[in-house]
Amino acid sequence: MILTVTLNPAIDVRYDLDGFKLARSNRVETAHKTAGGKGLNVTRVITQLQEPVLATGLLGGKTGEWIESELDASNICHDFYHIKSDTRSCLAFLHDGLQTEVLEAGPVVSEEEWHGFLEHFVTLLGDASLVVASGSLPKGVPTSAYRQLNELVKRSGKRLILDTSGEALREGVASKPFLVKPNEDELAALEPHTPVDEALRTLADQIPWVLHSKGKDGAEAHIMRTRYALAVPEVEAINPVGSGDAMVAGLAVGLQRGLSIEETLKLGSATGTLNALEPGTGMISMAALPEMLQKIDVMVR
Structure with a gap:
């Protein structure tokens, strides 16, 4: 579970x-x-x-x-x-x-x-x-909340995926969770004045799975000392809110099912992309999943 x-x-x-009209009434159905x-x-x-x-x-x-x-x-x-x-x-x-x-x-x-x-x-x-x-x-x-949770998770022999920002991310990273998924702003806050590639390598030296999400431009992953580039198809987004969360869900399911690294990355990229095509947040079309998986490219760099 x-x-x-x-x-x-x-x-x-x-x-x-x-x-949207400022200082006016805005009516919605x-x-x-x-x-x-x-x-x-x-x-x-x-x-x-x-x-x-x-x-x-x-x-x-x-x-x-x-x-x-x-x-x-x-x-x-x-x-x-x-x-x-x-x-x-x-x-x-x-x-x-x-x-x-x-x-x-x-x-x-x-x-x-x-x-x-x-x-x-x-x-x-x-x-x-x-x-x-x-x-x-x-x-x-406390800002140490995720560090505390990860310490409990590791003590029980389990793995933790962390997706947060700011000081909560900094403290969480210090406890070395299994996977983190920072975007560019979150990376910059973790490693000020450090190029993205260098910040990612620094994280990857501490954490087994590091995913750098780039929105419509896909993602980059550093996993077990190997770098992967994830390319996703161009889509006309309806509601991109929650796409990062949908990606985390796909990654979690891939890990839970013991899929290969490439299959797990594809599933995460597919669910993240599919979320953007739905009006609801944290929603995907299961019927569209098989075709979307075929459109995701995972390349070793």
Whole structure:
């Protein structure tokens, strides 16, 4: 089973607008609401790939209850640790070919609640063989959160995939997770004033799998001292939000199933690309997957 961790989930609300007018009323026909957060996007795609998965993390209040009800409706297994403060909501306005976001910071988590979650996490590790930890940290959760989780994962003999940014990524990397997936901005924050290639090599000296995602330009991977280039087909993206999370899901499933490096990279690239073709976030077309896999090129450099 794959265990996904979302420490700062949200109700993601998307508004599709013909145009966005400042200081004016903007009316929409429909608001699209999703149980969001990077880890839950990953979970949805893993579920579509029909791999056993359990979602955990921190939820609180009525918004947390709504997220759990949405997961139930989608037949997604979950076991969250409940906190007192309300889970956040995040708004995205799609207009004029652009996306404007309003993101709440999230709840304040007490030290007692954080330690309670760590104990809860340990109880879930027994049935998991791979852990995916994604996204930002709510207030009160220490920047060492992912380092702490990875230490518990490694102690249990399991592997952790980490997808985050900022100080949480820096601390997480220090604990040497199995896989990280930084984009260019995240690499620059980790290794200021360092060329991308050099920053990737530095990471690859510490971490078995390093994926540098480049969006529509594919990705580069450094795995076990070997460099791979991933080329993806040109597509007309409908909603690229969550494509990185869909890629992580594909990588996680490939690793869980024991696929070869090339097959795992292809699956991750295919799911990431397919997400961009769907209006929903963290969604892929399973019918289109076989053809997309054929269009992905993985080259050793």
